[in-house]
Amino acid sequence: MIRASYQSSNRRSKEKPYSQSVLFPLQPVRVDFSSRSEDCFLIAKSVEDLDVLEHPRLKTWMLRKNFVVFGAGGSVLGGQCIRAISGNGGRNVRFVANSDPGTMDELFREIDPNETGFLCISKSGETLETVCQTLLALDFAKKGDGFTVITEDKPSSLKQIAAEFGFLCLDHPKTVGGRFSVFSLTGMLPALLCGVDPRRIRAGGSQVLDHRRDDAEKGASFVTESLQNGITEHVSFIYSDRLIAFGAWLAQLYAESTGKSGVGVTPLTAIGAADQHSQLQLYLEGRRDKCFTFFFEERTSESAVAADAFLPPAFSYLKGRNMANVFEAQFRATAAALVEKNCRVRTMETGEITPEVLGALFMHFMLEVTYICEYLKVNPFDQPAVERGKILTKNLLEKDLCY
Secondary structure, eight states, rough: EEEEEEOGGGGGGGSSSTTTOOOOOOOOOOGGGGOOOOOOHHHHGGGGGGGGOHHHHHHHHHHSEEEEEOTTTTHHHHHHHHHHHHHHOOOOEEEESSOHHHHHHHHHHHGGGGEEEEEEEEEOOOOOHHHHHHOOOOOOOOHTTTTEEEEEOOHHHHHHHHHHTTEEEOOOTTOOOOOTTTTTTHHHHHHHHHTEEEEEEEEHHHHHHHHHHHHHHHHHHHHHHHTTTTOOOEEEEEHHHHHHHHHOOOOEEEEEEEEHHOOOEEEEEEEETTGGHHHHHHHSSSSSSSEEEEEEEOOOOOOBBTTTOOOOOGGGTTTOOBBBHHHHHHHHHHHHHHHHHHHHTEEESSSSSOHHHHHHHHHHHHHHHHHHHHHTOOOTTTOTHHHHHHHHHHHHHTTTOOO
């Protein structure tokens, strides 16, 4: 399903410099898995909680033509990943994950409230962006029958709005944090809206949880050994347009989970092959403070440069080649160039990104980041520092200090 390799320049095969994978002498990060909250992992093995997706009122709501998902951070990033691989199943599903006023104005100009279902997701029910988005959408729609909410079953502002206007409310698991919530309804209901079977995503996650935890431990070791060598930045180099959203999901997972008490892994994202023309120079000759994980999705291409096509001499090697050949060559060459510079490089190669493969990627990195946090001796499931920004934002709005 997913092939991972760790490459080292001084042991690279001379005969096959771009395909020979050599393992670093990684020491697995052994942790007591039961010492942390297991719910965000074990929910991938659950079935019963998906029964709510058959609720008659929800089924009626899902008959609408268009859907808008409101949320912030982990409430929507997982859903956006699923949307990116879905082909959309013929539905129009939009995610609004920011408070940019221009985006909201454009949204309301483009959608018909009578044909649109609004899904509002906030674990706490107190997320400023989500509450504000919901209130604006409610004013736009003029009625509440088009709204569904996912939030904790406890008193909250979002719960109050839902009760006041008759929204359908679904429960967000209390023991599952936002950035670890993709296997919960937070990710599974958007999957259904996008035409993806939630059980397939969970099946991929369960496969990793049951049989491939050692791979996640090895990945954590790759990162922690980098930290031991003063390498604090992790670059996700993504050679798949369908995984670009996954890069954003992974960046939050790394940043909010590890960045505490003066330690952490700084996540960066590069898009192959585009960022070979913008970031690669820095990575090859800049500060040696980065390790790299390449993500490559094997794809086929229906068209190729014809054997009798006119080709400038400098591009004669393109005869008979297609875009899939070019894309793979760029991926392997870029990884090899970094290895030659003695950079720490991991490659993760997959076939077509199916729901099972995406689920496996979700679970692998949820486990990997948790193991890294065990090594760093920080809690992967909280984010105490961001509360200060929320308090200051509220103060500014209360005192009318914004323009």
